[in-house]
Every structure is written in C-alpha cells, then in structure tokens.
Amino acid sequence: MLLASMQDVIFGYDREPVVNRLSMEIYSNEFLALSGPNGAAKTTSLKLLLGILKPWSGQVQIKRNEKGSKPVIGYVPQQVSSFNSGFPSTVYELVRSGCHMNLGLFRRFGAQQAQLVQSSLEAVGMWELRDRKIGELSGGQKQRVCIARALAQEPDVLILDEPTTGMDLESRKGFYELMRHHVQKHGRTVVMVTHGLEEAEPYLDRIIRLEREEGGGWACLTTSSCSARFGPEE
C-alpha cells in the first residue's frame, strides 16, 4: 500500500534548486534505503517528505491510516544538537519522552508504557545504562538511545538518517536485523539513509538511489525495486 509519495518536487535552500523534479514513493510495511553520494540531497529529501521543509513546487503526500489520522513517525536525525552540551537527562527520561508523544499532555505513564520503554532500551542494548546521563555516552550509544526513543513512540514509520554512523560492524548488522524484525513482526515501515548499501542489502526491500543528473543539479532518481515485496506477507 502506498504510504507516502513525492511528485515533481523542486526545492532549494537559496536560489539554486538542490532537489529537482524528484519523485518517489514509499510503501507501507517495507524496509527502504535511500542512498547516494555526498551532497545528493538525501537528508533534504527526507525533510521534504517529513514536511519540515516546504517544497517550491510539487506535491508531498502522506496517506492517513484507517482512523483518519496521520501515521506516527519516529525520526532519528543525523545529529542531535542537545547531545553535545550536557543536556541534563538520563537515558530513561529521554526514551520515556518518546512515549509522551503518544500519550499527549495528560494521559498517565503507566505500566504498559514502562514496559515499552524497557523493551525499546533492551532492543538497543542500553537498558543497563538507563540511569546514565546522556551527555556521558559515546557517540554510538547516543545513536542507540535515539533509536530507542523512536521505537518507544510506537511509530508506524521509522525514518532514520544515517543511523549506523559510528556503529561497529556487529552493531550495524544487529541494527539491520532489528529493523527487519520491526518491519516483519510489527508491520512498520522503515526508511533509512545509508552509505553502507552492500552490508544492508540483504535486509532491504528496496533501494532508492539519488544520483547526479547529466548536466548539473543533484536531482535524478533511480529506483531499484524488489518485486517480491509487494505480494501479501506470509
């Protein structure tokens, strides 16, 4: 099922367009990688899709679910600025704040949520470090905590911008497994920007490559798709 799409999107930060007539589609329940060389506007494309940036022209659409509400999106950015300063928060508090996005302003943080936070932290192997201050963690650990926070949101769609940066090989593989698990068992959609395609390929359903157009801008798009994924799930 089509989850989100972009059509003929043109966008630039100043006068020059960075994204030129970009079209892509994201289907629900797939593990999708967005790849391309540096400066190929991968992050920009994601932000356009997420609605953080408004395109100059073209359409960005996100399908609403059966209940008529927008899908819950868990986003893990490339860098989180607050991590650099001594943000006074424990790992647990941060991941718990992921739940708050669903709970709204007043609904209580109950046992079910506590369970969710625990399983999210366990999934990324950070449960033992839950009482640590996030400023004290290493780069890879911060990345994991961010992933756990996104998981605690119980998202329909997980969008990750170069999530494996700073992870060792084993962690990366484990991470792909984890994402695969979420796609298969929890019916989620995972979109990730990555450079490590060779490694990730066995786990992926589809790859979108952003490439340089002949004669100028970073724009053109190639979709490498896997036909096997569009049938019903066993």
Next chain:
Amino acid sequence: MGMFDYEFMQRAFWAGGMIAVIAPLLGVYLVLRRQVLMADTLSHVSLAGVAIGAVLGFNPSIGGFIVALLGALIIERLRRNFRGYGEVSVAVIMTGGLALALVLMSMSSSLTRSFSSYLFGSIVAVSSTQLWIIGTVFALVIIYWVTMRRPLYNLTFDEETAQIGGTHVRWLSQTFAVLTGMTVAAAMPIVGVLLVSALMALPAALALRFAKGFTSALVIAVAIGLIGMFGGLTTSYYVNTPPGATVALLLLTFLLVGMGIQRIYYRLNRNKNDGYAPDIDSRRFWQRQNRSEQNSKVKTQVLNKR
C-alpha cells in the same frame, strides 16, 4: 523577628518567593535552548516600556509588561529568520530597547529618580498592584508548565524531532517566549532590570552541573532560586544593600562554591573509580535475532531499473 513586622517586607517575600520559583524554572529551559540572553534582552526592552508608560502617563509597570510581551514575540520571530545564529535577534532587540529607553528617559526629568528603582530593584517598590501582577504570572507559568511539560521537554531536546513527533513547535516556542516576557516584567520591581537574567541563568547553571536528570535539574534550580532569594532579601534588609544585587551576588557565590566543591569531589573520587564506562556489548542486537524465529527469511532481489 522584626523583619516581618513590616508589611512591605511581607510583600517582598511573597513576590520574591513566587519569582524565585518561576524564573529558575523557565531559566533551565532557556539555558538548554541557548536563549538565556533573552531574559536580559527582555528586561532592557521592558525598560523602554516603563519609560513609554511614564512619558505617556500610564502605569509604568503595565507599560513595561506590554513591551516585554511584544519584545518576546519579536525575538522569537527574528530567531526563526536568523536560523542557526539566533543570538543576532537578541542583539538587535537589546540595542533598540535600551536606546529607546534612554532617549525617552531624557525627555522627562522626573523619571530619572524612579528609574534607579527599576534598574536595581527595590523591596519598597513592590506595590500591591505589582504583587497581583506577579501572582497572576506565577499562576500562569505554573499552569503552563504543568500542562506543557512533556512537549516542552521534547522541544528543548530537539526541535526537529519534536515537530515530527506532533508537537506544535512554533506555538509552543512562542507561548514560552511570551511567558518569559511576563516573568521578566513581573520580576523587574524586585530584582531590577540589570539582574533579572541572573535569577534565570544562575540557578539553572548550577542545577545543570549537578543534576543527574531533567526533573532533578528543575527541582535543584528552583531550590537554589528560593534559597538565594530569601537569603538575599534577608541580608539586604539587615545590611541595607540593594536587594537585586544582593540576591545575584548570593547566587553567584552558590555557583562558584558549588563548582569548587564538585571539582574537589571529583578529584577525591578519581582514584576509586577509574572512569571506566561499561560499554554494553554490541551483541545485544544479536540476542534479539536469536530469540525471534528464523523461519521467515525474506528473499530479496534487488534489480537495477534505470
């Protein structure tokens, strides 16, 4: 205790107590969002409001209040335009506000005397009208914080992820700025324009050094604010020093002593704990893999469709 025999001292303690709760509370968020200079700027801007009020002949406090609100909204607006270096907006507004205040002040000579009470704060300056203003602002800030503390945390941590997570970042950021403006304007008569930001920044600065988590940071900041405020007011009564400056110096002393103690503590504890951070092994991901059944292997074929 002779101090509380005077009604103005009772009022000062009430007003000071309420400000000492809300200013450090907002201060923690401001420091973390790198907006701590906003308090300083707003206090200068609201000085212009006080001057406008005096020149045009209405209550200076209300003039300062309104202008602080407007200033907060403009700063917030400019901050979005100068993305990445939002401090520029602070510099712009600060210059404008202070220049306007000085020019207006020169227009009416009667202002100059009462101005010093706005600049440096005075216990006697707390009228019952101002006490009502402070009480209202206190109630608003507390209600706002109680309802909005979850989105505020998310906003403070990272605006982008908060926005995607469904937080109305813009609205939240603006209302927060407005409340900061209100608090600054309300705190003016007590601590004075020049030291408003001390009450927001110093407790937060100390709390951020010691607190393990976010909630504890807020609690510590408010506690330090209250101790500093009551200690400063008492000292100022007995030693007859300007209250704002006394409170600020006391807070600064807390900060320096706290930092010193922390340093010594770390040095003493260095040997026992070699600073090794237990890095949970990366095989955790694998465990999950082993736990889940392996029968559902996805055969993926990647075709290059060009």
